[in-house]
Amino acid sequence: MRHFPTDRTIRALHSRLLLSAAAFLLLVMLVGSPFPAEAAELIVPTGYASINAAIAAASAGDTVVVEPGTYQETLSLKDGVAVRGRETARTVLSGGGTGTIVTVSGSISATISNFTFTNASTGIHVANNTLSVDISNNVFSIGTGTAIVVQSSPGTSVANNVFSGNGVGVSRDADISIANNIFANNSLAIADTSGSSSNTAYNDFFNNVTDGPPGGSALAVDPVFVDPARFDFHLQEGSLCIDAGDPNAVFDDAIDGTPNDIGAYGGPLADPYPFPVSGLTATADPFTGTSIDLVWPPNLSYLVTNTTGTQGGYWVYYGHAPGVYDGTIAYNGDPSGASPIDVGPDPFFTLLDLIPTTPALGQPIWGNGSLRLTWTPSVGATGYKVQYGTVSPAENTIDVGNTTTYTLTGLTNGVPYRVRVSAYASATYYIAVSVYDGTAAFTESVLSPEVSVTLAQPTESGPSNIQVETPDSLAPYPLLPDSGGSCFIATAAYGSYEAPEVQALRAFRDRYLLPTTAGRRFVRWYYHHSPAAAALLNAHPAYKPVVKAALLPAVAAALALTKAPVPLAAVMVLVLVATALPAVKRRRAGRRTGPR
């Protein structure tokens, strides 16, 4: 006999489902999502001001990535969070002289890698930890203290680190994993109270006062660091630590796929960036005046400088402003001279022929008393000079700045002008160099500190082609006067209505002629006849100097009478009249008496 659900049963079922859904939602709100969150990278200092702030914000599975810089913080690692420096050599954790930089306490799983530890009593202190703590690809050079102290934490792993210049490299009370590390120049490499070293292997011990238990497959060779004084613990060519680490493929170098290099730059987690160039010097060549000699110390990492494999090289960056490496100078006429230049493996280079290419000037576009010039951009130019004149372009020179168009104004209409342009490059250069390795990725370092150098004088290209064009005025149709009327002849002679001489004549007309009947008659007569004369003058510009000379007394009088104060103007008029009257009288007297 089958039992069909009753309405009451169905309602009860619905109620249970609703209650379950509500409870689930409440749980999600209180506890968070039941699904695992995606691992995140927390960047210091761009995303978080301090490493501690980033660790506090991190969740299990996240990685705190610390950009290059020197950080003086006391850190406490968090369960499931990895803390990693971007570049081992340039990401420095300083203890400020005392104290412990990193503390791992209690049972957590954590990773700390790719840092340089300096100036502390203790670099890392791991205590009472039954889980795993991975310490890898770091450089410890803290002074007289102990780089790593491990107490009651058998799951700790110390791999691919460099211990150089420490009181004690690693102090342990259990048989923890210590592999692929270099202990050099320490008082005591490994202080062991466990009495067992079965997990210690493939380490190099060199020049320590006391090595401690070396473990299996140990080396005792000079690692041949590149420059320990500057914390560059990359290995030079010929170092016996190269490919000498644990041969298990899981420990191979990620950077080139070869077996593990002992030290901080080997293994799967090593940072790939070459140590940057420093000590760049730039010298202006005093003989050519157009070249700059560059020299810098070579990067001797075997991944950059070697005799058997693929070599790395250097990039030269240069430009005309600090931090702006946009130089495009033609290097020996080769456009590949644009910044940056791959100069190959040699740690020196000469920026040759820092001379802009010659621009090509197009046909100028004439305007009213103007010529609009356009030219092709020159490679390497930081500015241009325009030269123009009626007989030779060398008559006038204008520095027009870094532009490829310019309008010459104030020219005389109807007169042909000869124009050319040249390019120049600023005398001061700002230069930096980077290094790249010889791996398939050609990984590039950051730039070296910038240097600047100034040539004896700015370099200048040769002059462009010469163009000839004539500024011209436009005569609209019909040719009509302005409401006040403009001086057609003077405008034609001086090339522009805006010319000060024309303005003076106009001011004279408004002030002295228009208020009187006779003056108005003269103006009317003048405007009736002057357009034709102006057109004639524009058609024959050779007469313009003559007309200018003829107008000079009128312009001078107009200027004097309009610019001078009224009393002075009145005196000048009286003087003029007094000078003119005797002449008029003599003329009349001459008429009355007739020729003698």
Added chain:
Amino acid sequence: MRRALILAVLLVLPTAAYASDMLLAQPRWSLEVKGGVFAPSLENFSGYYGQSTMPEFALSLAYKLRPQVELGAGVGASWATGSALAVSHGTLAGKVTYDLYPVNLFVLLRAVRSDEQRLIPYIGGGWTRMYYRQKVQDQGTVSGSADGYHVRGGLQISLNELDERASSSMYSFYGIMRTSCIFEAQYASAKEDTTSTDLGGTAYLAGLLFEF
């Protein structure tokens, strides 16, 4: 042109005899809105502006002294864009905008004989002041005016008889007693004093006339 004007005068003059018969309820004002083309009298206008005419729009308002006689004023606008003569190069270059703004005071005679008259010829004329403005590329603007006269004649076609209900509504809502289409020709002459340039010309216009 003169013959057309004489013919128009002959058409209009007889209407004076019928003036006394007109009804007292007549419109007192007339408003013209019209547009068309203006052909300047300048000889080589098309050589500089690419065409021989300019668009023109005009508006005028007149008072009816009698049904056949109006006194009024009007304004208009015409414009053209062309090139100027490059004096040294002897070529056309640059951009020139040439604007004319005629202001007219006029007397107008309409040959009105009855209220139901559909076709009404008209003539008129008067004083003109022609304002001008010339803008030359990179050279600035000149402006001024010239005085002269104008005459015009045309035909007015009453629209009231086409739709009496519409015309009734026009009167009810706006007080417009008669709406007409107008077609007219206008001749103007305005010589600029200093250059003797005649800024006038002949215009052919069409538009609407509202009498109220």
